[in-house]
Amino acid sequence: MPNSTSTAVDTPDGTGELTLVDADIHQRWASDEEIMQYLPERYRDDGIVAPTLLYRNPGGFFRQEEMGEDGSKPGTDLEELASSHFDENDIDYGMLTGNSWFNLAALPNRDYAVELARAYNKWLVDDCLPVDDRFLGSLYVAPKAPEQSAELIREFGDHPQVRQVMLPGGAEVPYGRPQYWPMYEAAAEMNLAIAVHPFSEGHGTSNAPTGAGHPNSYIEWHTLLGAYYMGQLASIVTEGVFVEYPDLRWAFIEGGYGWVPHFMWRLDKNWKGLRSQAPWLDQPPSQYIRENVWFASQPIEEPETAEQHNQILEMMHADEMLIFASDYPHWDGDDPTWGLPPMEDSLERAVRYENAVELWDLPADPTDL
Template sequence: MTATVSERKPAAERIAVRCVDSDVHPTPKAGELTPYIPEPWRSKYFLTRRVGDQIYYDAPDYAHAYAMRLDTFPSDGNFAGSDPDLAFKQLIMEAGADIAILEPAAYPARFPEVNHAMSVALNDWQANHWLDSHNNWHERWRGSICAAIEAPEDSAREIERWAGHPYMGQILIKAEPRPAWGDPKYNPIWEAATKHDITVSCHLSRSHHEELPIPPVGFPSYNHDFMVTYSLLAANQVMSMVFDGLFDRFPTLRIVLVEHAFTWILPLMWRMDAIYEARKSWLDIKRKPSEYVKDHIKFTTQPLDYPEDKTELTRAFEWMECEKILLFSSDYPHWTFDDPRWLVKHLPEYAREAVMFRNGIATYHLPETVPALEGQVRVF
């Protein structure tokens, strides 16, 4: 008996994009990523370590579900987020996302060369297991060009390698390595990004102990303390980019801060603007700091800081001009998943379309239409 595989083809009819999800986490199946890691690092570094042994994250029921939605684990025994078809069913068909930005993650090594090797592997793996014609037949996935920011020259070459790929939607870096992003050592990455007009995104990650956000009084005692400090890490990168003149050097650069929260940007903009007014003659930047933020930096909605008095959140949305700087994100398949149909209800009505899809289309240069899918839930 001969088995036949029917070719997957998108529908000829197209529908308007009404929900762009800026934070979705694909995971390699067991053994799937290893062949893509270049030598000598595959043998010297990664094959001597069990993936997962170094992860620390005390989310509720972590020992059982590893901070993932229980229903996102596929039936074949692999990890949550490893099955493109299940993710398509849950996120696209049932939750209503029209385009999803994939952001693979890997625990960092202490050597720039090893982090670069992992980035190379993740990029090849995405292209062959998520963005190929079999798994992206519906044209809903967009990948991330993973780049080891610690190795700027290598990362620039990796960006060049993938810049022409039709489904690579952004460049993905980490925020922990020193120095801050305003330092000229990172110019090769910004040059490659602006040359090809690709957005640079940074997702919250778990780095080595000495690279975690360090408040002035020292390391936090518990994980819940540490989770709050991650906004401090993003805030310091924002200040570095603004005051070190990054956006004057690269006036078309676009940055997205993913899962670092966002309500903190309002008082930070106020404070930066006040310092700017008081010390304008000492600074080389050309505009108010808040103007750079609103023109160059975006923030994702998850995690949503939700006060008991919802009017406080509404005022914060208005004061920060959320319609200019926010992108919807779900954080699928994590337990902190925000369903777009839930999130949209908490946005000011005037900002809903901007946050849910217009900003995403503009930020990632996405198409305004996608192939229709029979039975797909629609957020709008």
């Protein structure tokens, strides 16, 4: 049975409210053997072979204070993750998004990419999710093999803690193309959200990470992640994904959100004059986005004044579409305690948990999963 629609009613403490849902937490395996044990025999000797990130942060990707005394990387000890991140920050739910370098969309061998995705999903449901009821899971798929990926979604998507399917930001062609739709049909069938997260941009067989080509340095690549998301979102909306799957929920994670108002305005303006190119859209593109799409807060936008940030939140309809993400334990992660700027109470509740509850169809009590 797919995940069923749930109604948040009352929390264990009787307050009727959650505290915080974190949309982006990177757990990782301590050794490749943890994933390789789930690979079929024909690939077990190959191990994990995936294109690595072309753009390196000179300071590394992890907060140094999160590194283990033995040099172990944060996120490998899941019990420690539950204690140090969930308990200390009163996190009710946290979405596990895995290793950021697992670039399955950039692999030329589709069969191998599918088996890597299956191995990851087995590790997720067998070794990660049982550690804590508050853990939510993101399934990995191989976008170059949509039919096989749809099978993976149906194979693992009925696990009660699995709430989302993860797509890498980079791909060979934009995600609105009908060739990808078998994955969306399976996600809608299993009541799972789709999420796009930075992976694969400019790696392996993926396209250049910017419209101008390959940037020179990490600062360029990291700054322009939102531009890549614009291309994917324009494709998803104008190709009619939300017309075909009106209940499909979609999230864009770790690409910022300051670009969202401009994007919606520009897309609406062009639609008014070019409706013949998307005749299946019976309402402005921004309306589909407001009804079907969410954006994660990390990295928090930092304009010159608090007033300017409040204007961004108002213009993008943050009360409907913004969800909190820490990006733990990455170097630019946002601490749940002080990461969000001051907001009105109703908006803060929406960003901290209400919007995420809607996106992932979550009950108020994790034990109800």
